[in-house]
Amino acid sequence: MxxxxxxxxxxxxxxxxxxxxxxxxxxxxxxxxLEGDAERILHDDNDTPMPPRKETIR
Amino acid sequence: xxGIPGVARVRANLTLRRINVTLAQADGALHNVLAELExxxxxxxxxxxxxLSAEAKDETEVALLKAVAVSGxxxxxxxxxxxxxxxxxxxxxxxxxxxxxxxxxLPIVLYAARFFFVSAWGALRRASMNMDVPIALAIALAxxxxxxxxxxxxxxVFFDAAVTLTFFLLIGRYLDYRxxxxxxxxxxxxxxxxxxxxxxxxxEGKLRTVAADAIRPGMVLRIPAGERIPVDLRITSGASDxxxxxxxxxxxxxxxxxxxxxxxxxxxxxxPVDAMALRPxxxxxxxxxxxxxxxxxxxxxxxxxIADRAAQLYAPLIHLVAxxxxxxxxxxxxxxxxxxxxxxxxxxxxxxxxxxxxxPVAHVVASSRLMAEGVLIKEGSALERLATATRAIxxxxxxxxxxxxxxxxxxxxxxxxxxxxxxxxHSAHPVAxxxxxxxxxxxxxxxxIREHPGYGVEGLIDGRLARLGRPSWVAxxxxxxxxxxxxxxxxxxxQMQRFPLRETLREGAAEAVVALRVxxxxxxxxxxxxxxxxxxxxxxxxxxxxxxxxxxxNKVTRLQDLLAQGERPLMVGDGLNDTAALAAAHVSMxxxxxxxxxxxxxxxxxxxxxxxxxxxxxxxARRTAAIVRQNxxxxxxxxxxxxxxxxxxHVTPLFAAIAMSGSSIAVVANSLRLNRRRMTPSAPRLxxxxx
Numbered sequence: 149m150x151x152x153x154x155x156x157x158x159x160x161x162x163x164x165x166x167x168x169x170x171x172x173x174x175x176x177x178x179x180x181x182l183e184g185d186a187e188r189i190l191h192d193d194n195d196t197p198m199p200p201r202k203e204t205i206r
Numbered sequence: 207x208x209g210i211p212g213v214a215r216v217r218a219n220l221t222l223r224r225i226n227v228t229l230a231q232a233d234g235a236l237h238n239v240l241a242e243l244e245x246x247x248x249x250x251x252x253x254x255x256x257x258l259s260a261e262a263k264d265e266t267e268v269a270l271l272k273a274v275a276v277s278g279x280x281x282x283x284x285x286x287x288x289x290x291x292x293x294x295x296x297x298x299x300x301x302x303x304x305x306x307x308x309x310x311x312l313p314i315v316l317y318a319a320r321f322f323f324v325s326a327w328g329a330l331r332r333a334s335m336n337m338d339v340p341i342a343l344a345i346a347l348a349x350x351x352x353x354x355x356x357x358x359x360x361x362x363v364f365f366d367a368a369v370t371l372t373f374f375l376l377i378g379r380y381l382d383y384r385x386x387x388x389x390x391x392x393x394x395x396x397x398x399x400x401x402x403x404x405x406x407x408x409x410e411g412k413l414r415t416v417a418a419d420a421i422r423p424g425m426v427l428r429i430p431a432g433e434r435i436p437v438d439l440r441i442t443s444g445a446s447d448x449x450x451x452x453x454x455x456x457x458x459x460x461x462x463x464x465x466x467x468x469x470x471x472x473x474x475x476x477x478p479v480d481a482m483a484l485r486p487x488x489x490x491x492x493x494x495x496x497x498x499x500x501x502x503x504x505x506x507x508x509x510x511x512i513a514d515r516a517a518q519l520y521a522p523l524i525h526l527v528a529x530x531x532x533x534x535x536x537x538x539x540x541x542x543x544x545x546x547x548x549x550x551x552x553x554x555x556x557x558x559x560x561x562x563x564x565x566p567v568a569h570v571v572a573s574s575r576l577m578a579e580g581v582l583i584k585e586g587s588a589l590e591r592l593a594t595a596t597r598a599i600x601x602x603x604x605x606x607x608x609x610x611x612x613x614x615x616x617x618x619x620x621x622x623x624x625x626x627x628x629x630x631x632h633s634a635h636p637v638a639x640x641x642x643x644x645x646x647x648x649x650x651x652x653x654x655i656r657e658h659p660g661y662g663v664e665g666l667i668d669g670r671l672a673r674l675g676r677p678s679w680v681a682x683x684x685x686x687x688x689x690x691x692x693x694x695x696x697x698x699x700x701q702m703q704r705f706p707l708r709e710t711l712r713e714g715a716a717e718a719v720v721a722l723r724v725x726x727x728x729x730x731x732x733x734x735x736x737x738x739x740x741x742x743x744x745x746x747x748x749x750x751x752x753x754x755x756x757x758x759x760n761k762v763t764r765l766q767d768l769l770a771q772g773e774r775p776l777m778v779g780d781g782l783n784d785t786a787a788l789a790a791a792h793v794s795m796x797x798x799x800x801x802x803x804x805x806x807x808x809x810x811x812x813x814x815x816x817x818x819x820x821x822x823x824x825x826x827a828r829r830t831a832a833i834v835r836q837n838x839x840x841x842x843x844x845x846x847x848x849x850x851x852x853x854x855x856h857v858t859p860l861f862a863a864i865a866m867s868g869s870s871i872a873v874v875a876n877s878l879r880l881n882r883r884r885m886t887p888s889a890p891r892l893x894x895x896x897x
Contacts, residue, residue: 159283167279181220184218
């Protein structure tokens with residue numbers, strides 16, 4: 149049963165890592181332009197995203 | 207685009223159809239960017255900062271999504287431990303598993319389920335009931351009972367139920383929110399089609415652009431042909447024809463000259479005019495219509511959504527059942543602990559999980575279905591209201607008709623017709639265009655063509671002066687007026703010729719009226735136009751009930767009369783004159799060509815050209831209502847099985863988990879059926895919305 153002392157923390161850490169990754173991607177606005185990202189992968193030219201969370205003229 | 211001088215960065219967002227431009231200097235060359243975009247075939251408009259801040263403010267959706275993720279994580283982990291317990295973990299292992307579950311579940315439920323607690327508390331404080339009250343109670347009690355059992359070393363805990371409940375319910379809540387947000391951003395896209403800036407003539411005689419909301423009374427504005435009037439103004443020089451159809455429902459253009467007062471929203475057709483602004487944007491005719499709209503909308507806020515109506519019945523009932531169970535067990539066994547345990551398990555099992563999912567899932571499926579067909583929905587309750595409509599009320603100009611005139615009888619082959627078509631080819635007036643289009647032969651040679659805005663066109667044909675335009679103006683050279691409808695044509699000193707006009711029906715108008723009649727919705731026309739024009743359209747569509755020459759207030763009164771008679775009218779309209787009526791009706795639709803105010807007031811906006819969108823939306827709404835009823839049926843059937851078992855005290859955590867998930871999945875699967883059947887063989891694409 150000692151294996152449980154290892155396995156339960158491992159599961160929790162793995163789950164938390166996934167959760168953290170999701171929160172990170174939300175905060176970094178990864179879901180703002182899914183269509184645009186799908187198109188951009190086809191272009192060779194260097195196209196960097198706008199700096200995050202900065203007031204810009206749209 | 208980065209090649210344009212003064213542009214630092216550019217990023218296109220294809221999902222929102224929006225381009226983000228950072229200029230090198232604050233007052234950089236923005237018009238270069240706009241000109242270049244126009245050049246490459248993407249005419250664009252500036253977006254209002256108000257629209258943007260409205261989008262940014264909506265952080266609830268992200269917060270809900272985070273809560274869904276957190277509760278999903280919790281549900282998975284607690285379930286893992288619970289499965290271990292159900293498959294036979296006992297004694298110390300079981301107790302420590304319970305403890306770990308509790309440590310995971312407690313913070314997660316407090317974080318993720320806060321939406322339900324806040325909403326339930328709000329409802330209780332107003333001394334009312336909503337679906338969140340039993341939900342919050344079930345989750346809180348499940349948590350409290352489980353904590354107590356864990357500390358006591360008890361056998362059954364409901365941590366898994368509390369977390370999975372939260373997870374499922376948050377999915378429903380998130381979908382509900384997301385649907386509203388999606389429709390809203392589509393609306394902002396459409397709103398960008400409206401007037402945002404105007405040309406000001408400075409005292410030095412130069413032209414510069416001003417934002418519409420920066421216009422002050424006394425400013426002199428130049429309105430080029432083809433643009434909308436931004437504010438109420440008085441014309442100081444020039445003459446033109448105005449299309450006021452969006453304001454008044456009149457289909458014929460109105461001639462204006464210096465000294466005339468014009469309302470905001472009219473479209474300048476033929477000549478440029480200079481005009482003095484009379485009122486700022488917020489006091490102009492447009493803005494006043496908006497206020498009338500706000501008044502009319504209040505009357506509709508009394509509608510209670512079907513889910514809330516269900517909650518008002520359901521919530522007191524289950525609380526009563528749980529309480530009766532507690533008292534019953536207490537009397538029968540005298541065991542406080544046992545009685546409380548059974549009563550709480552009744553609450554958990556009856557928690558309206560399926561009920562809370564039943565409506566949002568069906569609505570999300572239906573709205574994405576309609577969106578693919580080119581119909582946007584503002585909010586879920588619109589579908590419920592549309593499904594119960596009993597009567598269709600149509601506006602004429604711009605809704606039943608497409609607003610552009612055609613010749614009633616064709617041009618004929620009289621020699622004058624050819625000359626009239628020749629003159630007409632030199633004007634941009636919509637009536638002139640339709641005359642020119644009606645005569646196929648090439649134009650005759652013509653000299654000294656002059657367009658007199660507000661009057662018509664004149665020129666020398668075969669050396670003779672000829673005029674096409676307003677009858678009184680043509681009569682100046684013809685000598686005598688000829689009776690009849692429509693514009694006139696004459697050579698100098700000769701008989702005047704008249705061209706009666708009629709409007710073209712919007713595509714699918716006749717079919718839509720028939721389809722609605724078959725569906726049990728008789729049609730009626732309420733129009734601001736002249737009785738003769740309304741009667742012609744009504745005869746073509748075989749509509750008996752018509753009222754012509756109505757003011758916006760008349761339309762609202764008629765709708766209120768219908769509502770008072772117990773009818774539930776569906777109003778379809780597009781003009782500013784319909785805006786208040788759209789808001790007053792039981793449910794309303796407007797085409798994408800409608801005014802901004804009209805689109806804002808309507809529950810549905812259809813982007814396709816044809817009116818077949820109306821019966822289509824009706825049939826989707828009715829099927830959605832049927833699915834929602836089935837979903838409620840499923841939820842009730844589930845309760846009929848689960849509640850007696852719970853009252854009898856046979857509900858274990860395993861049973862609760864299976865039963866709750868099962869009923870939720872059944873409801874979701876049933877809702878997905880809305881997507882299955884094909885409605886129309888040729889689904890038109892969403893119309894391009896300019897960036």
